Amino acid sequence: MLTFILRRIGQSALVLLIVGLVAFAMFRFVGDPVDNMLGQERTLEDVERLKEQLGLDRPFPVQYFKFLEEAVQGNFGVSYRQGREVSEILLERAPATLELAAVSAIFAILLGIALGVYTAIRRDGFIANFIMSTSLIGVSLPTFLIGILLIYLFSVELNWLPSFGRGDVVDLGGWTTGLLTASGLKSLVLPSITLGLYQMTLIMRLVRSEMLEVLRQDYIRFARARGLSDRVIHFRHALKNTMVPVVTIIGLQLGAIIAFAIITETVFQWPGMGLLFINAIQFVDIPVMAAYLMLISVMFVGINLLVDILYAFIDPRLRVAGK
Amino acid sequence: MFKTLCSTAALMSVLAAPAIAKEFKFAVTTDPQSMDPHAVNSAPVLGFLNNVYEGLVRRGKDMAIEPALAVSWEPIGDGEGWRFKLREGVTFHDGAAFNADDVVFSYERASSEASDTRSWFAPVSDVIKVDDYTVDIMTNAPNPIFPDSIANWMMMDSDWAAANDAALPDKEAGNYATLNTNGTGAFMVTTREPDLRTVLEPFGGWWDEAEHNITRAELTPIQNAATALSALISGDVDFINPVPIQDVARLQQDPNVNVIQGIEARVIMLGFDQQAGAAESGQGGSDVFLDARAREAVAKAVNVPAILQTIMRGNAEVASQLVSPAMRGYSDAVSPYAYDPDAARALVEEAGLAGTKISFKCPNNRYLNDESVCQAITSMLAQVGLDPVLDAMPVQNYWPELRADNFDMYLLGWSPGTLDAEHPIRFLGSTPNSEKKLGSWNFGGYSNARIDELLPMIQSEIDDGKRQMMLDEVASTMQNEVAYVPLYVQPLVWGTRSNISMTQRPDNFFILRWVTVE
Numbered sequence: 122m123l124t125f126i127l128r129r130i131g132q133s134a135l136v137l138l139i140v141g142l143v144a145f146a147m148f149r150f151v152g153d154p155v156d157n158m159l160g161q162e163r164t165l166e167d168v169e170r171l172k173e174q175l176g177l178d179r180p181f182p183v184q185y186f187k188f189l190e191e192a193v194q195g196n197f198g199v200s201y202r203q204g205r206e207v208s209e210i211l212l213e214r215a216p217a218t219l220e221l222a223a224v225s226a227i228f229a230i231l232l233g234i235a236l237g238v239y240t241a242i243r244r245d246g247f248i249a250n251f252i253m254s255t256s257l258i259g260v261s262l263p264t265f266l267i268g269i270l271l272i273y274l275f276s277v278e279l280n281w282l283p284s285f286g287r288g289d290v291v292d293l294g295g296w297t298t299g300l301l302t303a304s305g306l307k308s309l310v311l312p313s314i315t316l317g318l319y320q321m322t323l324i325m326r327l328v329r330s331e332m333l334e335v336l337r338q339d340y341i342r343f344a345r346a347r348g349l350s351d352r353v354i355h356f357r358h359a360l361k362n363t364m365v366p367v368v369t370i371i372g373l374q375l376g377a378i379i380a381f382a383i384i385t386e387t388v389f390q391w392p393g394m395g396l397l398f399i400n401a402i403q404f405v406d407i408p409v410m411a412a413y414l415m416l417i418s419v420m421f422v423g424i425n426l427l428v429d430i431l432y433a434f435i436d437p438r439l440r441v442a443g444k
Numbered sequence: 445m446f447k448t449l450c451s452t453a454a455l456m457s458v459l460a461a462p463a464i465a466k467e468f469k470f471a472v473t474t475d476p477q478s479m480d481p482h483a484v485n486s487a488p489v490l491g492f493l494n495n496v497y498e499g500l501v502r503r504g505k506d507m508a509i510e511p512a513l514a515v516s517w518e519p520i521g522d523g524e525g526w527r528f529k530l531r532e533g534v535t536f537h538d539g540a541a542f543n544a545d546d547v548v549f550s551y552e553r554a555s556s557e558a559s560d561t562r563s564w565f566a567p568v569s570d571v572i573k574v575d576d577y578t579v580d581i582m583t584n585a586p587n588p589i590f591p592d593s594i595a596n597w598m599m600m601d602s603d604w605a606a607a608n609d610a611a612l613p614d615k616e617a618g619n620y621a622t623l624n625t626n627g628t629g630a631f632m633v634t635t636r637e638p639d640l641r642t643v644l645e646p647f648g649g650w651w652d653e654a655e656h657n658i659t660r661a662e663l664t665p666i667q668n669a670a671t672a673l674s675a676l677i678s679g680d681v682d683f684i685n686p687v688p689i690q691d692v693a694r695l696q697q698d699p700n701v702n703v704i705q706g707i708e709a710r711v712i713m714l715g716f717d718q719q720a721g722a723a724e725s726g727q728g729g730s731d732v733f734l735d736a737r738a739r740e741a742v743a744k745a746v747n748v749p750a751i752l753q754t755i756m757r758g759n760a761e762v763a764s765q766l767v768s769p770a771m772r773g774y775s776d777a778v779s780p781y782a783y784d785p786d787a788a789r790a791l792v793e794e795a796g797l798a799g800t801k802i803s804f805k806c807p808n809n810r811y812l813n814d815e816s817v818c819q820a821i822t823s824m825l826a827q828v829g830l831d832p833v834l835d836a837m838p839v840q841n842y843w844p845e846l847r848a849d850n851f852d853m854y855l856l857g858w859s860p861g862t863l864d865a866e867h868p869i870r871f872l873g874s875t876p877n878s879e880k881k882l883g884s885w886n887f888g889g890y891s892n893a894r895i896d897e898l899l900p901m902i903q904s905e906i907d908d909g910k911r912q913m914m915l916d917e918v919a920s921t922m923q924n925e926v927a928y929v930p931l932y933v934q935p936l937v938w939g940t941r942s943n944i945s946m947t948q949r950p951d952n953f954f955i956l957r958w959v960t961v962e
Contacts, residue, residue: 152840158615160485161861162563162871164884165847174616202477203638204618210638269670276678284674285666390666390675392640400639400667403809405840 122433129429133422138189140418144411145185153177154201154405175201177407188411198408202401207412211394216297217287218386218393222378224309225317229378230371233321234360237328241336242355252325259322264381268315268388275311283308285390316385320374327370331363338362369428376424380417466961468661468944470683470954471672475639475665480621481598482553483613485560487859490596491953492663495644497598497627500528500547501591505947505958507770507863509592513542513599513628523586523906525569530577534651536601537625537632544573549602551581558612564597566881567903585904588911592772593862601626630654630957631661639665644956656957676701676939682961683946685954687939689757689812700942708936709771709950710859711763712811714742714821714929715872717852719889732802732852733888737795739926742853743781744788745828746821748931755816759935765919766858766868768933770950773865773912775919781929788828798829805851810839812934818855846887854887857934863951865915866902873922874899890927 155171156163172178176187191198197207236256240249259267276284288304290297299305335341336359344354383395390396394413401409476492478484494502500514514528534542548571555565567590570582583590600621605611608620625633630650635643644661646654664681666672672684673691677698687695687703695703716733732738752760764780767773792798802825806818815836822834832853837845846854860867875891876883882899898914905911922928936952943962949955 150841152838152842153844154840156843157840158484160560161859162485162884163560164563164881165876165878168847199617201616204478204483204615204622205638269674272671272674276680277674280678284678284680285671286664286680387668388671390664390668390671396667397639403667403838403840 125433126430129426133426136422137415137418141189141411141415142182142185144414145181145188148184148405148407148410149181151402151407151410152405154407157404158201192412192415197412200401200406200409202404202406202409207408210397210409211412211416212295213297214392214394214397217299217391218379218382218395220298220300221309221312221316221385221391221393222375222382224313225378226320226371226375228313229317229320229324229374233324234328234367236321237325238332238355238360240325241329241332244333253329256322256325259318264315264319264384265388267318268311268385271311271315272388282310287392312385312389312391315388316378316382319381320378323374324367324371327367328363331366332359335359335362372428373424376421379420465659466657468658468683468956468959468961469664469681470661470685471664471666471675471681472685472954473665473667473669473672475663476642478613478615478618478622479625479633479636480610480613480615480619481596481600481627482550482556482559482561483615483622485563485861487952491951492642493598493625493627494596494629494953495631495956496625496629496633497600498629499595499597499599500530501595503595503863503949503951505949507950509595517591519586519906520580520582523583523588523904525580525582526587526590527574528579528581530579531651532577534628535649536604536628537647537649538601538604539649540601540603542599542601542628543576544579545576546599546602547571547579548573549605550597550599553600553605553612554597556612558614560613560615561597563881564593585900586906587904588906588908589772589862589864589866589903592864596861599628630656654957656959657961658956658959661956661959673939676941679941682941682944683954684939685937685952686812687937689755689759689935689937692757692759692937695939702940702942702944704938704940704946704948705759706936706948706950707761707768707770707933708859708952709768709863710811710857710934711766711768711868712814712817712855712857712931712934713763713766714746714931715854715856715888716742716890716926716928717849717888718891718927719849730800730802730852732797732800735795735797736926737791738797739929741788741791741795741797741828741830742825743926743929744784744791745824745830746781746929746931747783747785747824748780749783751817751820752932755813755820756932756935759937760932763930763933765865765923765930766872766928767860767865768950771860771863771865773915775865775912775916777916778919778923781923785824785828792829799831802830802832802852803850804832804834805842805845805854806834806836807839807842807855808836810842811855811857814855817931821855849887851887856885856887856928858885859951865919866899869895869899869902869915869918873918873927890925892921892925892927895921 155168159167176184200207200210236252240252243249272284275282286308287299288308289302290299290305291301299308341354341359344358382393383398386393386395387399398413474488476489478489481493481497498512501509502512504510513531513534515531517526517528520527530544551571555562567583567587568581569584572580574580604626610619610621623636630647631644632647633642634645642663669688675681676684692703695701716739718733720731720734748762762780764778765775804822806815808815818834818836822832825832858868858872870882871885873895874882875896876886876889895918898918902911902914938948945960947958
């Protein structure tokens with residue numbers, strides 16, 4: 122068992138190293154930050170001097186190694202754009218992204234399960250069919266378009282909700298939250314729907330098909346024969362057994378919600394890590410890009426590692442294969 | 445729970461503020477990178493800090509120089525320098541008094557190696573404190589436009605900088621002055637959250653009489669154009685800059701929104717590779733534009749009025765030279781190239797260039813509708829027999845490409861920092877010379893010995909008439925040799941709520957002290 126876990130951790134570390142290497146190889150194509158850092162009246166000597174100072178004149182494996190060397194000591198460098206510690210900036214931005222991701226996930230899970238169950242029970246009902254076909258929109262429309270449509274409808278036309286930003290936030294010792302103010306809560310509505318819509322549709326469709334599968338099982342038939350009420354059959358027996366694969370998917374999708382927040386954050390000018398990353402790309406702020414990409418890959422690799430280890434606990438065959 | 449109550453109470457008190465509170469929210473695409481007036485020489489930073497810090501002189505609504513922290517100035521002797529009389533009774537936001545020591549300190553700080561603004565002080569040999577309220581700025585040669593060139597040189601308190609360990613700007617790692625301010629200007633920065641929001645409040649001890657009626661201003665960067673536009677229409681912000689050209693007509697229909705249009709100081713032009721042998725060093729380059737006929741053919745083939753009408757929707761003006769008519773030293777001696785496709789075709793035939801591949805580089809996120817303009821130019825050149833290959837890219841990839849000489853032709857915009865016709869000659873018209881710091885944006889290597897000779901003479905000529913004659917000569921020479929093809933002066937389009945009135949300045953600086961909220 123221990124060998125299995127150790128091997129998995131080793132593989133994860135390898136994945137991280139490769140992600141970093143690919144990222145640094147790509148940075149050369151993103152462009153050159155020095156023109157953004159120096160003004161209009163720079164000389165070509167200034168350009169060369171700054172490049173040398175930032176180590177940009179060296180080949181990318183060398184830059185990457187330097188980054189790793191600093192990173193293992195907990196130092197992610199200073200942002201070219203803001204002139205502040207990258208770790209400080211990321212910590213400042215993390216609450217916005219995590220809060221948005223959490224609210225979107227709750228929205229997607231609650232509504233996704235409810236609608237999934239409903240469409241499974243009323244398989245041929247008019248409303249169920251309507252929900253199923255509109256849900257196709259959620260899957261097929263790109264996120265930024267949904268965001269802009271929502272802004273147009275609820276901010277510009279109806280003027281109910283703010284069109285951008287986080288509203289007023291309350292600082293709870295380093296963690297800023299928008300959950301405690303009215304404007305903060307209002308600001309969360311549109312971005313959460315935009316970000317969670319795809320996951321909601323996914324969960325709904327998964328719950329529906331799993332539920333339909335379960336409802337065909339023998340034990341449901343026996344339950345009906347025993348004269349149990351529909352409510353007990355649907356919610357106590359069928360739904361419970363539906364949830365196993367659904368929970369797995371939800372877990373994996375959590376990472377995706379945080380990573381995909383980039384687009385939603387751009388559309389709503391949501392001051393999270395995704396927006397920070399987009400701005401960093403435009404400025405070629407390499408320290409910020411590197412730190413963000415590493416953070417996201419650590420998160421994905423971590424979730425996968427956890428899932429793998431849990432599977433190994435559940436399924437003894439995997440442990441044998443591990444040896 | 446207690447914290448919730450506190451924040452609710454704080455919120456209530458904000459809501460209960462007196463009815464006369466005039467709050468102004470403005471959105472821009474680029475957050476000022478730094479709050480340090482000497483660290484970064486870029487328009488977003490200097491434009492924003494003009495509301496917080498002040499210089500010896502400032503620019504008025506018509507861009508003319510007017511007294512700010514200096515009340516008067518006069519040349520010393522035969523042009524050895526300039527003597528500035530400082531305003532008395534001026535205080536910084538922290539209450540410290542402003543005097544000659546701060547000027548000397550600000551000179552040392554802004555002209556230091558660590559500062560981006562040091563090129564402004566290339567003509568300066570020394571800054572001498574005569575008494576507490578008199579400063580002599582000595583120049584290497586007579587410098588008639590020196591007072592014009594220092595409107596963005598902002599004064600910082602020497603004691604404040606020393607106390608906060610910010611005696612020199614630090615752009616790479618940042619210091620106290622990167623996030624905090626202490627100017628003498630009409631507004632104080634009360635909250636600075638980089639990239640998120642910056643809050644300004646009026647400075648009660650300001651020396652000048654306030655024209656604005658703002659009680660609080662909040663700056664939010666919004667990068668996405670559609671988001672900014674919706675924020676303006678829904679009233680979440682009171683001001684956005686820029687308004688996308690294609691949305692102007694729609695916004696003008698909205699009774700709650702005003703569109704303020706003008707022209708910027710920025711001239712958009714085409715540049716050419718005019719160095720022999722560049723083809724070998726760069727990839728895909730050829731020596732096509734060494735032949736003046738090829739450059740002239742381009743000048744005649746591009747139908748600028750048509751571009752302005754279709755792509756700019758009539759919001760820009762045709763340019764005749766590298767500066768716009770609003771700039772000092774603008775030359776009346778030249779007029780725009782006439783559109784003449786037949787003559788252009790004849791020139792292409794004559795030079796034997798028909799069908800020659802031309803590598804045309806263009807940015808796609810730097811100037812208004814830059815890529816569409818380049819596409820239009822590409823098809824216009826194809827019509828006269830040239831074969832341009834357009835390569836449009838983000839600006840962060842664009843400058844390295846130009847520096848590496850990977851082009852035959854390129855698009856460039858130039859906004860003269862000094863608002864004077866001498867500025868583009870120094871950066872675009874001079875033969876590149878790193879020792880003298882000349883021609884640093886002259887990517888194509890245009891070179892004319894007479895212009896190189898005239899530049900120092902223009903820089904030191906005190907007599908306006910003689911100076912203008914030399915500027916006219918440079919403008920005509922560059923036009924005759926088709927050094928660049930000036931296309932148009934970039935439009936400036938701001939959007940505001942209709943209860944806001946303000947003044948738009950061609951340098952695209954947003955001056956808060958001219959804003960009134962009804």
